[in-house]
Amino acid sequence: MFGVTKMCEWTRVTCAALVVLAACGDQGKTTEPVLVVDRVDVSRASAVLVIAGHVQLTATPRASGGEAVSTATVTWSSDRPAATVSQDGIVTGVSAGSASITATASGKTAHTLVTILNGAAGDLAILPSRPTLALGQSIQLSAVAFDASGLGGVASGVTWASSDASVLQVSNGMITANAEGSATITATASGKTGVAVPTVVVFSSIAPMGRSEPLEFVGPTLDPPDTLSQTAICAVTTSRRLYCAGQGYGSMAIPVAADKTFKTVVSGGWSSCGFATKTDQLHHCSSLASFCALTLDGVPYCWTLGDPEPVPTSERFASISPTEADSGRPPSGCGLTSAGAAFCWGAGGGRLGNGGFAASPVPVAVATSETFAEIVTSIKATCARTAPGKIYCWGRTLVSGQRDSTASPAALPTALTFSKLMRGGCSVVDNKASVWCFVSTCAIATGTNTVYCWNPGGAPAALSTDLQLASVAPVAGPGYSAGMCGLTTIGALACWGVSYWGADQFGVASTSLPMCGLYPCYNNPTITLPNAHFTTLFGGAGNLCAIDASARALCWGPNAAGQLTNSTVKLGTPTPTLFSIDPTR
Numbered sequence: 001m002f003g004v005t006k007m008c009e010w011t012r013v014t015c016a017a018l019v020v021l022a023a024c025g026d027q028g029k030t031t032e033p034v035l036v037v038d039r040v041d042v043s044r045a046s047a048v049l050v051i052a053g054h055v056q057l058t059a060t061p062r063a064s065g066g067e068a069v070s071t072a073t074v075t076w077s078s079d080r081p082a083a084t085v086s087q088d089g090i091v092t093g094v095s096a097g098s099a100s101i102t103a104t105a106s107g108k109t110a111h112t113l114v115t116i117l118n119g120a121a122g123d124l125a126i127l128p129s130r131p132t133l134a135l136g137q138s139i140q141l142s143a144v145a146f147d148a149s150g151l152g153g154v155a156s157g158v159t160w161a162s163s164d165a166s167v168l169q170v171s172n173g174m175i176t177a178n179a180e181g182s183a184t185i186t187a188t189a190s191g192k193t194g195v196a197v198p199t200v201v202v203f204s205s206i207a208p209m210g211r212s213e214p215l216e217f218v219g220p221t222l223d224p225p226d227t228l229s230q231t232a233i234c235a236v237t238t239s240r241r242l243y244c245a246g247q248g249y250g251s252m253a254i255p256v257a258a259d260k261t262f263k264t265v266v267s268g269g270w271s272s273c274g275f276a277t278k279t280d281q282l283h284h285c286s287s288l289a290s291f292c293a294l295t296l297d298g299v300p301y302c303w304t305l306g307d308p309e310p311v312p313t314s315e316r317f318a319s320i321s322p323t324e325a326d327s328g329r330p331p332s333g334c335g336l337t338s339a340g341a342a343f344c345w346g347a348g349g350g351r352l353g354n355g356g357f358a359a360s361p362v363p364v365a366v367a368t369s370e371t372f373a374e375i376v377t378s379i380k381a382t383c384a385r386t387a388p389g390k391i392y393c394w395g396r397t398l399v400s401g402q403r404d405s406t407a408s409p410a411a412l413p414t415a416l417t418f419s420k421l422m423r424g425g426c427s428v429v430d431n432k433a434s435v436w437c438f439v440s441t442c443a444i445a446t447g448t449n450t451v452y453c454w455n456p457g458g459a460p461a462a463l464s465t466d467l468q469l470a471s472v473a474p475v476a477g478p479g480y481s482a483g484m485c486g487l488t489t490i491g492a493l494a495c496w497g498v499s500y501w502g503a504d505q506f507g508v509a510s511t512s513l514p515m516c517g518l519y520p521c522y523n524n525p526t527i528t529l530p531n532a533h534f535t536t537l538f539g540g541a542g543n544l545c546a547i548d549a550s551a552r553a554l555c556w557g558p559n560a561a562g563q564l565t566n567s568t569v570k571l572g573t574p575t576p577t578l579f580s581i582d583p584t585r
Helices: 001-024
Strands: 039-042 045-050 054-056 060-061 075-078 083-085 090-093 097-105 108-117 124-127 132-134 139-140 140-145 151-154 159-162 168-171 172-177 185-189 190-197 199-201 201-210 231-237 243-246 250-256 261-266 273-277 282-285 290-295 300-303 319-322 334-335 342-346 360-365 374-377 380-384 391-401 402-411 417-432 434-445 450-453 469-475 481-488 493-498 519-529 535-539 542-548 554-560 572-578
Touching: 039 097, 045 090, 045 140, 045 151, 045 201, 075 083, 075 481, 083 097, 090 108, 108 124, 108 542, 124 342, 132 172, 139 159, 140 190, 151 168, 159 168, 201 542, 231 250, 231 290, 231 554, 273 360, 290 319, 290 542, 290 572, 300 334, 300 519, 319 374, 334 374, 334 380, 380 417, 380 434, 391 434, 417 450, 417 469, 434 469, 450 469, 469 493, 469 535, 481 519, 481 535
Parallel strands: 039 108, 045 108, 124 190, 132 199, 201 261
Antiparallel strands: 039 060, 054 090, 075 097, 083 090, 097 108, 124 140, 139 172, 140 151, 159 185, 168 172, 185 190, 201 231, 231 243, 243 250, 261 290, 273 282, 273 434, 290 300, 319 334, 334 342, 342 360, 374 380, 380 391, 391 402, 417 434, 434 450, 469 481, 481 493, 493 519, 535 542, 542 554, 554 572
């Protein structure tokens, strides 16, 4: 009995001692840190499959130091039914389209973009297969060879050909759009042939729009796009499709309102900006300009940035002219019916021309028995030209430094008649302690190439130049810093006035311009691009666009929002650059 009891006591003591020794031993060891997932790495950023093709993806959760976190669980998901993914990372193509495959671990994610094409394992395909290009645009096509699992890889030893090189030229997969239309591009490798059918479009009208900000506020990169300039460029093709680039759209033109067809797009006035004194920084900008477009049957749509919205009216217009969008209100504008009747809507202050000063979201008839051939709105006033060449204006007037308005059309104080009516540039008007910019209106006198311009409420004055001008367009900057450019009768570009953005707006390759006080400028119309060969000029907030004799659409000036569709120029360029389409859209 004694032996058993003593043995039990000895065992208890020994066990207790062993526990103490184990505890003492643990005190000398370093505790391993717990790894926290900081990111997830996936084996592929992208993949191309045929329907029923598959690819194995792997995902590795990693800590902040790059160490793999083996204890983290990875889950997989697909955002579209075009592809499925199993929980062990096998992606399978289901239908033609694309899907984003997401790997998730501890709340961190990584993505693989999967494109699924019609076809079978062993086929050869071209990507993109049906791109749309602007005339003059070049893009690189890729030949993709699919293996036995239906996974695509870059094909080697490819021979390229075009069914019509006059429309689409191809060299090593680089295609160049030479003419409107379409052609078949073929790629041949290892006895297999892939086909792409690109389409080339031509722009018939192009409109720059937006609010320009001082250069020092504009970031040097496009990621993210600058939010202060709020600038975009929209254009309509001869096939009646609308494309836009810039703020809210991206750095290449994308289709907008794809379910609608438009015959024209135009842009409105820009912000009215003031300075406390001529040497002070920008003090105030009142509003943002707008776009307007007409469908084939004359339904008016207007918008600032985003999607076109119909103007609430049953009227059908043959032409339209937008103005700025006052804060919290939809864009204002005026339109002409095919019979020449004028209608206006939006902000009040006499701008509707209906004899009253109240605003109206619905187009109201302008109070006149005259019919018009052209109508042009500016920031605070509107002018319209009759077929015989007489001009009537209404809205904001400016006499002896005092702001006033006329709510009904009044004849322009001149005996001249005019053959063309255009929006002019920004004229500086001193009013008490501020400097304000008022957009002028311009016209070409009948039977001449003499351009006359006037401020709201003023009389027309001829431009002092020997150049023969066929048209003019505004070049807007912040308030006190804006000018105009025009096309000569032989398609050269001539500019004058203040260029806040330096050479960018005036198309001068050199950054050295004459100075007018604090700003670079030309006092008189000066040829800046002698060999431009432009047929049409379009102006807007900081940017100018033109269509040249080859029917290419070109733009230049600031590029903070990517509106030039050329990310390499960053802040902008004085060199006209092609307005290009996103081929993936």
